[in-house]
Amino acid sequence: MIPIVCIVGASNVGKTTFLEQLIPALLERGYRVGTLKHDVHGFEMDREGKDTWRHRKAGAQAIAISSPAQIAIIRQTEGELGLEEIAGRYFSSEDLLLTEGYKRSHYPKIEIFRRVVENSPICGPKDNLLAIVTDENIASDTPCFGFDEVAKVADMIEGRFLKDRKRPGLLVHLDGKQLPMKEFVQDFVIGGIIGMLSTLRGWKKSGKVDIQIRPGSE
Amino acid sequence: MIPIVCIVGASNVGKTTFLEQLIPALLERGYRVGTLKHDVHGFEMDREGKDTWRHRKAGAQAIAISSPAQIAIIRQTEGELGLEEIAGRYFSSEDLLLTEGYKRSHYPKIEIFRRVVENSPICGPKDNLLAIVTDENIASDTPCFGFDEVAKVADMIEGRFLKDRKRPGLLVHLDGKQLPMKEFVQDFVIGGIIGMLSTLRGWKKSGKVDIQIRPGSE
Numbered sequence: 319m320i321p322i323v324c325i326v327g328a329s330n331v332g333k334t335t336f337l338e339q340l341i342p343a344l345l346e347r348g349y350r351v352g353t354l355k356h357d358v359h360g361f362e363m364d365r366e367g368k369d370t371w372r373h374r375k376a377g378a379q380a381i382a383i384s385s386p387a388q389i390a391i392i393r394q395t396e397g398e399l400g401l402e403e404i405a406g407r408y409f410s411s412e413d414l415l416l417t418e419g420y421k422r423s424h425y426p427k428i429e430i431f432r433r434v435v436e437n438s439p440i441c442g443p444k445d446n447l448l449a450i451v452t453d454e455n456i457a458s459d460t461p462c463f464g465f466d467e468v469a470k471v472a473d474m475i476e477g478r479f480l481k482d483r484k485r486p487g488l489l490v491h492l493d494g495k496q497l498p499m500k501e502f503v504q505d506f507v508i509g510g511i512i513g514m515l516s517t518l519r520g521w522k523k524s525g526k527v528d529i530q531i532r533p534g535s536e
Numbered sequence: 537m538i539p540i541v542c543i544v545g546a547s548n549v550g551k552t553t554f555l556e557q558l559i560p561a562l563l564e565r566g567y568r569v570g571t572l573k574h575d576v577h578g579f580e581m582d583r584e585g586k587d588t589w590r591h592r593k594a595g596a597q598a599i600a601i602s603s604p605a606q607i608a609i610i611r612q613t614e615g616e617l618g619l620e621e622i623a624g625r626y627f628s629s630e631d632l633l634l635t636e637g638y639k640r641s642h643y644p645k646i647e648i649f650r651r652v653v654e655n656s657p658i659c660g661p662k663d664n665l666l667a668i669v670t671d672e673n674i675a676s677d678t679p680c681f682g683f684d685e686v687a688k689v690a691d692m693i694e695g696r697f698l699k700d701r702k703r704p705g706l707l708v709h710l711d712g713k714q715l716p717m718k719e720f721v722q723d724f725v726i727g728g729i730i731g732m733l734s735t736l737r738g739w740k741k742s743g744k745v746d747i748q749i750r751p752g753s754e
C-alpha cells in the first residue's frame with residue numbers, strides 16, 4: 319500500500335492552506351500525490367438537478383461521471399470506510415496519500431499548531447507524530463517547522479517514505495504465460511489487490527499471496 | 537466483470553428520466569445498481585473554495601472525501617478511461633452498471649426514442665441494441681417498450697444479465713492457507729483484479745489468471 323501521512327490539527331488552524339503548499343512541493347520532486355479529506359458530518363459533492371445527482375436520488379449505490387480529463391465517483395457506504403481500504407482501492411496509482419484529518423488513525427502525522435487556535439498540540443509523541451508545523455516556540459521532542467519551511471517538510475516526507483522503498487514482487491501468469499508489467503503498473507496491481515484483501519477476516523500483513531482465477535461465463 | 541447496459545439516445549430525449557424509473561425497478565428486485573454518465577465536454581463536480589477543491593487546484597492527481605455515509609473520489613486522467621477499466625475498478629460491488637451514454641461502446645444498449653427529438657433511432661441492430669423504449673409505433677426487429685413499461689424492461693435486464701450468472705472461480709492463499717471469502721466478496725476481488733489487468737498490453741479475455749505477490753518492505 320502507498321505511504322499515508324495525516325495532516326492534523328484543530329479546526330481552522332490552517333490544514334488546507336498548508337496542504338496547498340505541501341502538494342506542489344511534492345509534485346516538484348516528481349511524486350504523484352493523492353489527498354483524502356475526513357468529513358465527519360457528511361458532505362454534498364454533486365449539484366442538485368444534475369444527471370448524476372438524479373441517478374443517486376433514484377437509489378443507485380454508486381454513481382460516476384467520466385470525461386476525457388477526469389472521472390468522479392460517489393459511492394454510498396454503510397458506515398465509514400477504513401483508511402486502508404480507501405488507500406488500497408482508490409489510491410493505487412499515487413506515490414503518497416496525504417489526509418486532512420484522521421487524527422485518530424495510527425498513521426504518521428504532521429500537526430499544524432497555532433496557539434491562537436488551541437492551547438497545546440492535539441497530538442503527542444504516542445500519536446505517531448512526525449512533526450509539528452507552527453509559528454510558536456514550543457518545547458517538544460518532535461521536530462518543529464515554521465510555516466515558511468514547507469520544503470523542509472517535503473524533504474522529511476521524501477526521506478522517510480518515498481526514497482528507497484523496497485518494492486514488493488509481483489508475477490502474473492495468463493494461461494501459464496507471464497504478463498509483462500512496468501514497475502508503476504505492478505505497484506498499481508499490488509496496491510489494488512492488497513487493498514481489497516486487507517479488508518477481509520483472516521488477513522495478515524506480511525504474507526505471501528497466491529491467487530488463481532478460473533474463467534466462468536457471464 | 538459486472539454486466540453493463542448502456543442507455544442511449546439523442547440529447548434531451550429523456551435518458552435520465554428513464555433511468556430514474558429503471559433504477560428503483562431493479563433495486564426492488566434486490567440488485568445493487570451503479571450508474572455511469574458519459575460526459576464528453578468535461579464536468580465540474582466539486583464546489584469552488586471547498587477543501588477538496590483546493591487540494592485539486594494545488595495539483596493532487598486524485599482527491600477523495602470520506603464520511604460515514606458516502607465517499608467521493610475525483611481523479612485526473614490522461615485521456616478518457618475505458619468502460620472496462622471503470623467497471624472493474626470502481627463498480628466491483630454492484631450487480632449491474634447502467635450507463636447514460638456510451639453509444640459507441642460494444643455493450644448491450646437500450647435506446648430511448650421520440651420522433652419529436654430525432655427522425656429515427658440512432659442505433660441499429662448492429663449496435664448490440666437490446667430494446668427501444670418509445671412512444672411511437674415503429675417497425676423494428678428490436679423489442680419495443682412504451683415509457684410506462686419500465687417493469688418489463690427491468691424483467692428483460694434481469695433475465696438476460698442478472699439471473700443464473702455462472703460465477704467464475706477464485707482461490708486466494710495467504711502463506712499457503714486458503715483465505716475464506718463469501719461469494720459477494722469473491723466477485724468484488726475478481727472484478728477488481730480483472731479490471732486492472734484488462735487494461736494491460738498482452739491481456740486476453742478468457743484466460744486463467746495466476747498471481748503471486750511476495751512481500752517487500754515499505
